[in-house]
Amino acid sequence: MVPIVKVSKLDKYFGRLHVLKAIDLEVVQREVVCLIGRSGSGKSTLLRCINFLEEPSHGSIEVDGIKVEGGHKGKERRQFIHDVRLKTGMVFQEFNLFPHMSVLENVIEGPVTVKGMDKNQAIALAEENLDNVGLLFKKDEYPNRLSGGQKQRVAIARALTMQPRVMLFDEPTSALDPELIGEVLNVMKKVAKDGMTMIVVTHEMGFAREVADRVLVMAEGEIIEDSKPEALFKHPKDPRTKALIDRYRTGEK
C-alpha cells in the first residue's frame, strides 16, 4: 500500500541538541499509529514536524503525495507546507480553541477562512462533526463554558471539519482531569473506526493497546521499537520499552 505519511531521514536539532536522529516512518491509509516514550524522547517533536509546526533540520516529509524536502525554498516551500497543513488535522494537548469565538465559529473558522468554503456548507459540515463528538447542543457556547474534555472534543471536531487525510494528536488527554479522559478517548476511537488515518502521541497505554494498529516506541530521538500492540506489550524487545510498560502497569494498580 502507498503510504499516506512518509518521513525520511528526518533530523531535528534544537541548537546543539539532536532531538530527532534520522527518523524514517511510513503510515498507510486507515492506520492508527501510537507514539509512546518518556517525555523528552522526541515523540511530540516528530509529530509537530509532520505539519511543520517544527521546522525539520534535514530530511523530507511527504503527506498524501505532497513532498517537502530541504531543497525547497521560499514561496514554493511555503506553498507546499500550506498544502501539507490542509491535509493534516492537529489536536493539541492544551486544546487551543479560539476563546473569542463560539464553539460553532471555532469549527467553521478553518473551512471558511482557509478553504473559502461557503458558510452554510461549512455550518452543515461543522454541525455534523459536532454531533459526532456529542456536542452539537453546545454549539453557541464559548469555550470558557466547557469542561476540558468538552474543549478537546470540540478541538477534534474543528480538525475533522477541515476534512484532513490524516489526524495528528499531540498528547490529547495529558491536560485533562482523570475522569474526563474517557470521553475524549471514546471520540478518538470513533474517529479511528470511521477510517481516519491517525498518528497519536500518548501516554495512554490502554488506548494504544486497544486501538492502535502499530505502536512506535521512541527514546533519545530514535524509534527503538515498532510493532503490533499485542506483541509489544507482551514481549517488549528493548529494555527501555520494558521499563516504560512496567511503569505503566504499576501505575495502573
Place this chain on the structure above:
Amino acid sequence: MNLLLSKKDDAPKTQAELLYEIQIRKERHFRANVALSWFILLLILVMLFSGQKINIGPFQLKTIHIDTAFIFNNMGFIAAGLQETIRISVLSILLAMILALLAALGRLSTFPPVYALSTFYVSLIRGTPLYLQIFFFFLALPQLGIILPGLWAGVLALGLNYGAYMSEIFRAGLSSVGKGQREAAMALGMTPSQTMRRVVLPQALRFAIPPIGNDFIAMTKDSALVSATGFVHELMWRSVKVGRAEFHNLEALIMAAIFYWMMTIILSYFQNILETRLSKGDR
C-alpha cells in the same frame, strides 16, 4: 401562588444566607459612608470659593472670592469648547490606536529596519515633552509647505504622542495571546496575515480596551495643551480668552476645571461599564 411565596419568606434562613445578608449590608454601609464623605469634601471645596471669612476659634480662614455674574455670563461661550475638546480627543485617540498597533507590530518584527523604525519613533516621542511636540507641529509643518488646519496639526501631535505610549499596551496585548493560539491557526492552514487578523488581533484588542479607555480619559485633558497654539478653540482656549479679556482668569479656569471634571466622571462611568462587561466575557 401568593400563599406559596409568603410561606417561603417565612422559612428560617440558613447560616449561609444570613452571612450573605450581613456581607451585603456591610457593603451598602461602606458605600453610603463613601458617598457622604464625598459630599462633605465637595462642600469644603465649594466653601473655599465662597468669598466668606470663616472663623474657627482664634483663626480666621480666608476664602476665594468668585464673581458669579461673570460665570453665568460666559458659561455658554466656554461650554461651546466642549465639542471641540471631544472632537480633538476622539480623532487623536483613533490616530493613536493605529500608530500604536503599527509600532507594536514593528516592535515584534524580526526585520531590523522595521524594528528600528518602531523603537526610534517611541524613543523620540517619549524623550520629549508633549507641549514641545505640539508647538513643533505648528511651527515645522508650514516650513515643509504643509498647511494643516489648527485642529489637524493638534490631532497629529496628540495622536503621535499617545501612539508611542500606547504601543506598549498593544505589545502587551499581542504578547498575551498564547503561542498555542498561533499554532492552532497555523495547523488549520492559516497564512500569517489570516492568523493575525482572525485569531491574534481580536484577542489582543480585547486585552487592550480597558487601558485604551484610561488613555482616552487622560487625553481629553492633555488636549488642553493644544490651546497654547491659539488655533484650536477648545475648552482651555476659550476659558483663557474670556478670562483675560475681562480680568477674571481664575473664574474662567474654574469653569474649565468643572467642565473637564464632569467630562471625566461621565467617561469613567462608561469605562467602568465597559470593563465589567469585558471581564464577564469569554476569557
